[in-house]
Amino acid sequence: MAITGVGAAGYTAAPxxxxxxxxxxxxxxxxxxxxxxxxPDLMEAEAEVFGNRTIxxxxxxxxxxxxxxxxxxxxxxxxxxxxSYKLVTVGGTGQAGTLTFGAGAQDADAxxxxxxxxxxxxxxxxxxxxxxxxxGVTKRAYVTGVAASGTNxxxxxxxxxRYDGENYDQGTMADGAxxxxxxxxxxAKGVEGxxxxxxxxxxxxxxxxxxxxxxxEVSGSDASQIGxxxxxxxxxxxxxxxxxxxxxxxxxRFADYLEMAMLESVDNSSNDTVGHQGGVITGTEGLFxxxxxxxxxxxxxxxxxxxxxxxxxxxxxxxxxxxxxxMDRTTSLQLDDIxxxxxxxxxxxxxxxxxxxxxxxxxxxxxxxxRRGSYDxxxxxxxxxxxASTRGLINTTDATNAIRGVLIxxxxxxxxxxxxGKNLKRPFLHVRYRASNLESRKMKSWTTGxxxxxxxxxxxxxxxxxxxxxxxxxxxxxxxxxxxxxx
Numbered sequence: 261m262a263i264t265g266v267g268a269a270g271y272t273a274a275p276x277x278x279x280x281x282x283x284x285x286x287x288x289x290x291x292x293x294x295x296x297x298x299x300p301d302l303m304e305a306e307a308e309v310f311g312n313r314t315i316x317x318x319x320x321x322x323x324x325x326x327x328x329x330x331x332x333x334x335x336x337x338x339x340x341x342x343x344s345y346k347l348v349t350v351g352g353t354g355q356a357g358t359l360t361f362g363a364g365a366q367d368a369d370a371x372x373x374x375x376x377x378x379x380x381x382x383x384x385x386x387x388x389x390x391x392x393x394x395x396g397v398t399k400r401a402y403v404t405g406v407a408a409s410g411t412n413x414x415x416x417x418x419x420x421x422r423y424d425g426e427n428y429d430q431g432t433m434a435d436g437a438x439x440x441x442x443x444x445x446x447x448a449k450g451v452e453g454x455x456x457x458x459x460x461x462x463x464x465x466x467x468x469x470x471x472x473x474x475x476x477e478v479s480g481s482d483a484s485q486i487g488x489x490x491x492x493x494x495x496x497x498x499x500x501x502x503x504x505x506x507x508x509x510x511x512x513r514f515a516d517y518l519e520m521a522m523l524e525s526v527d528n529s530s531n532d533t534v535g536h537q538g539g540v541i542t543g544t545e546g547l548f549x550x551x552x553x554x555x556x557x558x559x560x561x562x563x564x565x566x567x568x569x570x571x572x573x574x575x576x577x578x579x580x581x582x583x584x585x586x587m588d589r590t591t592s593l594q595l596d597d598i599x600x601x602x603x604x605x606x607x608x609x610x611x612x613x614x615x616x617x618x619x620x621x622x623x624x625x626x627x628x629x630x631r632r633g634s635y636d637x638x639x640x641x642x643x644x645x646x647x648a649s650t651r652g653l654i655n656t657t658d659a660t661n662a663i664r665g666v667l668i669x670x671x672x673x674x675x676x677x678x679x680x681g682k683n684l685k686r687p688f689l690h691v692r693y694r695a696s697n698l699e700s701r702k703m704k705s706w707t708t709g710x711x712x713x714x715x716x717x718x719x720x721x722x723x724x725x726x727x728x729x730x731x732x733x734x735x736x737x738x739x740x741x742x743x744x745x746x747x
C-alpha cells in the first residue's frame with residue numbers, strides 16, 4: 261500500500277517573535293485564512309455609520325391615516341365667497357364701458373393664465389357696484405346691464421358707467437386688462453329686484469390609490485446559516501442570522517417607499533392618451549404634484565421680504581395662523597440667517613440666540629420658528645430632502661427644479677365626504693388606504709415557502725409586502741411648496 265505524505269510547509273512555526281500578516285484570519289478568496297491557529301479580535305456588532313437610515317415619519321407628523329373602501333376618494337372644497345376677477349378686458353365708447361370675460365380672464369385666485377380664448381362664467385349682475393383697477397388706477401362703476409351670450413348671461417359682456425360721471429377711459433384708464441371686484445349693489449326706489457341669482461360654487465377633487473409591492477426571498481439553507489456579524493436594523497432585528505438583517509432592511513425600505521410615493525407620485529390619468537400599460541398604470545396625485553398644480557410655489561426665500569410676500573398670499577387664502585415648515589438644510593440655514601439679521605445688535609456680533617451669552621455658554625445659532633404679523637411659523641428639518649440617498653441626491657443635480665421644502669397649515673378642515681354623505685373634520689393632509697371588514701391593505705405582509713410555516717414545496721422563504729393607498733391634499737391653496745434654486 262502506497263502512502264502519500266503531506267508536505268510540512270503548512271505547519272512550520274514562525275521563526276521570529278513578531279507580528280506577521282499570516283498571524284490573522286484572512287477572509288479573502290484564497291481560502292487560507294482559517295488555516296492557522298490565531299484568533300482575531302472580532303468586533304461582531306455591525307457599525308451603524310449612517311445612523312437611522314429611514315426617512316418615513318413626515319406624513320405621520322402632519323396628517324392622519326384613514327380607511328377607504330372604493331377605487332377612488334372624492335371630496336369637495338368651498339369656492340370663494342366674493343366675486344372678483346382678473347385679466348378682464350376693458351373697452352367701450354364714451355361713458356359706456358364694457359367688461360369682456362375672455363382671452364384668459366379668470367377668477368382672482370387662479371394660479372396660471374389659461375390658454376383658452378372662450379368667455380368664462382362670471383357672477384356679475386345688473387345693479388352691482390364694481391371696483392375696476394388698471395395700471396395703478398382704481399375707479400368705481402355701476403353695472404347697467406349684462407348682455408346674453410347665447411341663452412346664458414353668466415359669461416356675457418358687462419356694461420358699466422363710472423360713478424364719477426367720466427368716460428370709461430378717462431383718468432389714465434384705457435382699453436386693456438383689468439381686475440374687477442363686486443362690492444355691493446344699488447337700486448332706485450320702487451324698481452324690481454334682482455334679475456337672476458348666484459349659486460354657491462364648489463370644487464370637486466378626486467384621487468385614486470395605487471398598489472405598492474415588495475418581496476424578500478431567502479433559501480432554506482441560508483436561513484439556517486449562522487454568521488459572525490451581529491446584525492441590527494431599524495426594524496428591531498438582531499442576532500447572528502443574516503437573513504434577519506436582509507428581511508428587516510427590505511421591510512424598512514418598503515415603509516420608506518410608502519411615504520416617498522405619497523410625496524413624489526404624479527397623476528397622469530387625464531393625459532394617458534396613448535394607453536401606456538393598457539391605461540391601468542396612471543399614478544396618483546402626490547404632495548408635490550398637488551402643490552405644483554393647485555397650491556402656492558415659492559422660489560429663493562432669501563430675505564424677510566420674501567416671507568412677507570408669502571404672508572400676503574396666505575392672507576388671500578385661508579389665513580391659517582399656525583403653519584409648519586419642513587425644509588432642506590440650505591433653506592433652513594438661510595432662514596436662520598434671515599431671522600438673525602433682524603436683531604439690531606447682530607451686526608458684527610453674536611447677541612442673538614441664547615440670552616445672556618457668556619464664554620461658558622453654547623451659542624444658539626438656530627431658530628425653531630418665528631412669528632410675523634399674526635402668523636406663527638414652526639421650522640423643522642425634512643430628512644427626505646437632505647439625505648444623499650433620497651431627494652438630496654436629485655436636488656444637487658437639478659437645482660432649478662429642486663424641492664426645498666413645504667409649508668403645511670396646522671389644524672383640520674371641514675369637507676363633504678361623497679362616500680359617507682356628510683361633512684367631516686379632517687386634517688388638511690392625510691393618507692387613505694383600502695380596507696374592509698375582511699381585508700386591510702394599509703400595510704399587508706405574509707410569508708410563503710417551506711421555511712418556518714410550510715405553505716408550498718419551495719425550499720425558500722418568501723416575504724411579501726403590499727399596500728394600497730393615496731394621499732388627500734385638502735385646501736392646497738393654503739400650502740406652499742418651496743422650490744428651485746436657493747439664490
